[in-house]
Amino acid sequence: xxxxxxxxxxxxxxxxxxxxxxxxxxxxxxxxxxxxxxxxxxxxxxxxxxxxxxxxxxxxxxxxxxxxxxxxxxxxxxxxxxxxxxxxxxxxxxxxxxxxxxxxxxxxxxxxxxxxxxxxxxxxxxxxxxxxxxxxxxxxxxxxxxxxxxxxxxxxxxxxxxxxxxxxxxxxxxxxxxxxxxxxxxxxxxxxxxxxxxxxxxxxxxxxxxxxxxxxxxxxxxxxxxxxxxxxxxxxxxxxxxxxxxxxxxxxxxxxxxxxxxxxxxxxxxxxxxxxxxxxxxxxxxxxxxxxxxxxxxxxxxxxxxxxxxxxxxxxxxxxxxxxxxxxxxxxxxxxxxxxxxxxxxxxxxxxxxxxxxxxxxxxxxxxxxxxxxxxxxxxxxxxxxxxxxxxxxxxxxxxxxxxxxxxxxxxxxxxxxxxxxxxxxxxxxxxxxxxxxxxxxxxxxxxxxxxxxxxxxxxxxxxxxxxxxxxxxxxxxxxxxxxxxxxxxxxxxxxxxxxxxxxxx
Ligand SMILES: *[C@@H]1O[C@H](CO)[C@@H](O)[C@H](O)[C@H]1NC(C)=O
Ligand SMILES: *[C@@H]1O[C@H](CO)[C@@H](O)[C@H](O)[C@H]1NC(C)=O
Ligand SMILES: *[C@@H]1O[C@H](CO)[C@@H](O)[C@H](O)[C@H]1NC(C)=O
Ligand SMILES: *[C@@H]1O[C@H](CO)[C@@H](O)[C@H](O)[C@H]1NC(C)=O
Ligand SMILES: *[C@@H]1O[C@H](CO)[C@@H](O)[C@H](O)[C@H]1NC(C)=O
Ligand SMILES: *[C@@H]1O[C@H](CO)[C@@H](O)[C@H](O)[C@H]1NC(C)=O
Numbered sequence: 432x433x434x435x436x437x438x439x440x441x442x443x444x445x446x447x448x449x450x451x452x453x454x455x456x457x458x459x460x461x462x463x464x465x466x467x468x469x470x471x472x473x474x475x476x477x478x479x480x481x482x483x484x485x486x487x488x489x490x491x492x493x494x495x496x497x498x499x500x501x502x503x504x505x506x507x508x509x510x511x512x513x514x515x516x517x518x519x520x521x522x523x524x525x526x527x528x529x530x531x532x533x534x535x536x537x538x539x540x541x542x543x544x545x546x547x548x549x550x551x552x553x554x555x556x557x558x559x560x561x562x563x564x565x566x567x568x569x570x571x572x573x574x575x576x577x578x579x580x581x582x583x584x585x586x587x588x589x590x591x592x593x594x595x596x597x598x599x600x601x602x603x604x605x606x607x608x609x610x611x612x613x614x615x616x617x618x619x620x621x622x623x624x625x626x627x628x629x630x631x632x633x634x635x636x637x638x639x640x641x642x643x644x645x646x647x648x649x650x651x652x653x654x655x656x657x658x659x660x661x662x663x664x665x666x667x668x669x670x671x672x673x674x675x676x677x678x679x680x681x682x683x684x685x686x687x688x689x690x691x692x693x694x695x696x697x698x699x700x701x702x703x704x705x706x707x708x709x710x711x712x713x714x715x716x717x718x719x720x721x722x723x724x725x726x727x728x729x730x731x732x733x734x735x736x737x738x739x740x741x742x743x744x745x746x747x748x749x750x751x752x753x754x755x756x757x758x759x760x761x762x763x764x765x766x767x768x769x770x771x772x773x774x775x776x777x778x779x780x781x782x783x784x785x786x787x788x789x790x791x792x793x794x795x796x797x798x799x800x801x802x803x804x805x806x807x808x809x810x811x812x813x814x815x816x817x818x819x820x821x822x823x824x825x826x827x828x829x830x831x832x833x834x835x836x837x838x839x840x841x842x843x844x845x846x847x848x849x850x851x852x853x854x855x856x857x858x859x860x861x862x863x864x865x866x867x868x869x870x871x872x873x874x875x876x877x878x879x880x881x882x883x884x885x886x887x888x889x890x891x892x893x894x895x896x897x898x899x900x901x902x903x904x905x906x907x908x909x910x911x912x913x914x915x916x917x918x919x920x921x922x923x924x925x926x927x928x929x930x931x932x933x934x935x936x937x
Contacts, residue, residue: 443766645696726763895930
């Protein structure tokens, strides 16, 4: 990318600190979802894998990108009410198989799906290894395709590539691969892209994890094959890239919370070590920004003005001295350390990995303290629900509580997306869990499970689940809803920090 669209990189460190290389995923509660757990399912095509990846909430509907289709489901129970069919033309499919891809790969998997405005959607599909983007208008009679253009750079070629995209201020920013063979990773915003086959930019292989907009910038988190990090020790690392966006406006995936006496804007990310081990770390946006404002790796010359990476107006062409400097030194010298100083959850066996994370931010508990509740998807069908029980008291400490481990899919099935959805049409928010061939909607908590708490005050408080509290009057473990507000310590007992409450007999 040139001009104001230069990309800068830095290393994000998820350091295990002095703690031994051991995991902390022992759950308090193991849940096998039965029909009594109020689960809704959508299974798509029962004879062929759908490779579901994308879920987008549109008011009281859920749009899901699958195989040759965009499904329009109700949020309430995942009933399909409409679908948009988009099958690759025969000649594209023929070309795809002539180039050696199999029947499954030569389908159209929807990988970018975003609402442009009411009733208008931008959709990109792999289109049998020849990605295409389209703009559709939703009309009473069906969907009207209004525009079509090449999706190269915006959308991956095949169903198994992990890519990311974010739509801000009318523009699509994506992190994906731009070639048939999967050798050309890039960050792209039409018509600009990162340099091709430049080892200064990427080290193979790249796994794009997440992207979000904040302030002047769009950020990308991704994993890289080899990273220069000689003294990293017990640290898992990842990269963050940053590009300027045109307008300062929207923010997504960023949590504004209170951690001890501090207010901070943070993002949570899943980290994977090369061979074994996964972790979840949080990063403060302010720390990421600071590292991007710091020294450039390997630069001995004076940093030019305007400073590389600073967003300047479109109209102002970037001087060649600045552009050359960025080409030589795209990486930042300083890395960014995780916010709490340690990962919040770690998994060290080679048995499984974390794949996805969704956060219910700042869940208020009786007494007023608020906690970020983490839902972590794994590649063995599980969702792990966890909380940093220290976070409301001290932003520099971690006390991991793994509240619950939910076996959502069979152990051979990886979770490919996770999302918390809320809407007035739902009595409570729900967690949407996605795998290649199935989507489930489950409750965020199981406060009322008899097995877990045996209907006891100490069992309920002992779960340390910010979604639950012991209702003194009703003598039940309950969750907050519009009817039951937490009215302070007198009616509801909870203590996330300790799991003990003075008024609950042990
Ligand atoms: C499932 O996929 C196959 C192969 O693409 C297709 O022929 C069939 O119509 C699909 N079934 C449904 C219910 O969409
Ligand atoms: C999904 O269905 C709802 C209800 O029919 C409709 O209002 C909405 O526009 C649909 N969205 C898409 C993308 O088709
Ligand atoms: C840059 O943009 C800002 C806000 O749009 C404007 O006020 C300013 O005059 C512009 N500067 C230049 C050098 O164009
Ligand atoms: C995981 O990797 C670490 C660091 O390479 C190593 O010390 C540890 O023994 C490995 N653990 C397992 C269970 O393989
Ligand atoms: C893509 O993501 C899945 C799940 O997160 C992971 O298992 C897989 O290894 C990733 N693929 C690549 C090519 O990195
Ligand atoms: C709950 O009660 C059952 C049967 O009374 C008992 O077997 C189990 O250990 C109890 N669980 C807890 C967590 O106390």
